[in-house]
Amino acid sequence: MRQMPRTASSPYPKSSNRRPQLNNLTDLTLAAMREGLAARDFTARELVGAHIAAVEAARPLNAFIVETPEIALAAADAADAALARGTAGLLAGIPLGIKDLFCTKGVQTTAASAILKGFTPRYESTVTRKLFDAGGAMLGKLNLDEFAMGSSNETSAFGPVISPWRANASDAPLVPGGSSGGSSAAVAARLCAAATGTDTGGSIRQPAAFTGIAGIKPTYGRCSRWGIIAFASSLDQAGVLARTVTDCALMLEAMAGYDPKDSTSLNAPVPAYAKALDGSLKGKRIGIPREYRMDGMDSAVDALWQQGIAWARDAGAEIVDVSLPHTGEALPTYYIVAPAEASSNLARYDGVRYGLRVAPDGGTLNDMYEATRAAGFGHEVKRRIMIGTYVLSAGYYDAYYLKAQKVRALIAQDFERAWERCDLLLTPTAPTAAFGLGAKLADPIAMYLNDVFTVPASLAGLPAMSVPAGLDAEGLPLGLQIIGKPLDEQGVLNASYALERAAAFASAPTRWW
């Protein structure tokens, strides 16, 4: 009767605990949850119920903006029925968190901005629809930096997310990374099996690295952007945060695919990523970009990078030295292109069709626009709208925006040249481990520098993944990044899988909440 696809032939180790106690259901990987559900070791209702309890107990993390236990339980019951009938989808009964940048029908969607408080979409984003069609159970909407603008989840109008991790012998709060900080915190704290994220300049990979989990941003166009609140449309791409590479692969299979409603969506078949994972890098050439070795690089990050190179070699890869000469220009390019697109995209928040309206007594329509936007947008969003408006304005367009688009072309060409010599690139994900809450708020450029290793692949639209690989001297997680050719998510996932197996990263945050 059980016709749910079994994982008996899969390469990843089966969960050793075939009859998990109900109180460790939240520790299972997504793949192990699928096995347990298919074997009827536990029901979807039990699995989802355990996660709802975990979400409620973890409110000090501030990871969720909205909790939707009734939606999750309804999906669980539907999954139990489908499992009994043998018609269960890929993610039947799997507890998921959804970044609050994805429009969800009937559930408040805010992009963590005061300007959208109370906005309740009347439609479903393509990615969430695909996840729900596959049987996924949404536990709620996850906090993020306002309009995904930030690297620490501190710009949210709903308050910062606190990382479940703490440094050794310290109880100082740390950031979970950003902008997908609610997603990273929730997955790391075992509140959900996996979460959606979006990545514009590193917003999946950097938070994944900061919280000791895996995260993949696929090729630009792999996942539909329809129904995702826009930040910078030529860069925005949906992806996954989960605790293992296999779990990311399963989620991505469900999320990716062509969508006629997004004209930049790529019409290419989506492989069964998880089944093809074998961790062998025989015949693969892995490039090490020399420009990613920065002056004053954290020694633990550098040491882990060298360890990663050794792991890749042990898995059969040939290591080659490559050059990406315009790496240093990627961040300033990004901080022209992304604010320019954001200033255009965010023009829609005018107090007319949805969201906040502030209309001064006796004021004009223009007064309403200006007062609404002044009251509704936070400081970082205003700063980026100002930069974007300036670089697009008459007299400055050529010097800034056009120049940045040309440098962006050079950055993409760097990667194309590298692909003549290698199949994948291996780099650190972020220059440091997670920092303290508030540590970088006073200096926007210091905050922007967090994304120095992730932004180049975003500008070139390439698939890239962070995999947890070790701890620094303070006991905080560090990630390694794999970057691949366009549409080679499979290669990226498989190399990450090889690193994951070699690193055998088993650390989890100690519960303090």
Add this chain to the structure above:
Amino acid sequence: MAVDHDMVARVAGLARLKLAPADVAPLMDELNKILGWIDQLQAVDTGNTQPMNAVIPNTRPWREDAVTDGGIQEDALANAPDAAHGFFAVPKVIE
């Protein structure tokens, strides 16, 4: 290229962001720090490089010239701060 007080006010007007007079000077300092940092791009030789606005080569898709959406007035107005007679309502714009 640095922005001055008037330029900050002009850009805020273009962006429809009301700035309190006291906010202009601190914002000007922040913008100038960021603009000073991104000015390093001016040193990059972009010669004959064509500007990039699409990262992954993709042809513009065609679709049937058919109506596939519409008839959703109620949905469109559902989140409006103010709606009347089936329309979005705004402050008076004609004197």
